[in-house]
Amino acid sequence: xxxxxxxxxxxxxxxxxxxxxxxxxxxxxxxxxxxxxxxxxxxxxxxxxxxxxxxxxxxxxxxxxxxxxxxxxxxxxxxxxxxxxxxxxxxxxxxxxxxxxxxxxxxxxxxxxxxxxxxxxxxxxxxxxxxxxxxxxxxxxxxxxxxxxxxxxxxxxxxxxxxxxxxxxxxxxxxxxxxxxxxxxxxxxxxxxxxxxxxxxxxxxxxxxxxxxxxxxxxxxxx
Numbered sequence: 001x002x003x004x005x006x007x008x009x010x011x012x013x014x015x016x017x018x019x020x021x022x023x024x025x026x027x028x029x030x031x032x033x034x035x036x037x038x039x040x041x042x043x044x045x046x047x048x049x050x051x052x053x054x055x056x057x058x059x060x061x062x063x064x065x066x067x068x069x070x071x072x073x074x075x076x077x078x079x080x081x082x083x084x085x086x087x088x089x090x091x092x093x094x095x096x097x098x099x100x101x102x103x104x105x106x107x108x109x110x111x112x113x114x115x116x117x118x119x120x121x122x123x124x125x126x127x128x129x130x131x132x133x134x135x136x137x138x139x140x141x142x143x144x145x146x147x148x149x150x151x152x153x154x155x156x157x158x159x160x161x162x163x164x165x166x167x168x169x170x171x172x173x174x175x176x177x178x179x180x181x182x183x184x185x186x187x188x189x190x191x192x193x194x195x196x197x198x199x200x201x202x203x204x205x206x207x208x209x210x211x212x213x214x215x216x217x218x219x220x221x222x223x
C-alpha cells in the first residue's frame with residue numbers, strides 16, 4: 001500500500017512538472033537603504049536596480065521564483081527629515097549583488113494562457129544571499145572587504161498578462177539584513193547610530209517576463 005502511494009505521488013508530481021509554464025525576464029527599478037544614515041522612508045527608491053528573474057508556474061496560485069539583482073545602496077543624511085542627521089552630513093555608497101529564491105502566492109488564480117486568469121495581486125516570500133562591502137579595524141586603521149549575508153525578504157506585487165506569453169508586474173520587497181555593517185556602524189571607532197538596530201534595504205520596480213512551455217492543466221485546481 002505504501003509503495004503504491006509513492007508511485008502514485010511520483011506520477012502526479014511528474015505530470016505536474018511536465019505540464020506547467022516557465023517564465024524568464026528582467027527586473028528594472030530602484031533600491032533604497034534604511035538604517036543609521038539618510039532617510040528612514042521604507043519605500044523611497046533612489047538608485048537604479050537591475051537584474052534577471054525566472055519563474056516556474058506550479059499552479060494557478062503558487063509560483064516558484066528566483067532572481068539575481070545588482071544595485072548600489074546610496075543614502076545621504078542631507079536627504080533625511082531628521083535635523084540631527086542633516087547637520088551630521090554623513091553618506092554611504094555600497095554596491096551589492098543579491099541572489100534570491102522563493103515563492104509567489106497569487107490572491108486569485110493566474111495563468112499565462114487561460115482566458116480570465118490574467119491578473120492578480122500576490123505575496124512574495126524569499127530567502128536572499130547578498131554580497132556587499134563592509135569595514136573592519138586592524139592595528140588602528142580601517143580597511144574594507146566584501147562579505148556575504150543571508151536574510152529573508154518579503155514583498156507585495158501586482159501582475160498581469162499584457163500579451164500572448166508576455167506578463168508584467170510591479171512590486172516592492174523588503175530585506176532585513178540581521179547585520180549593522182552595511183553602513184560601517186559595526187566599526188568601533190565609527191559611532192553614527194544605534195548599534196542594536198540592524199539595516200534594511202528595499203527593491204521597488206517592474207518585471208517583464210516571457211512565458212514558455214506546455215500549458216498547465218489547471219481546471220478544477222484551487223492551488
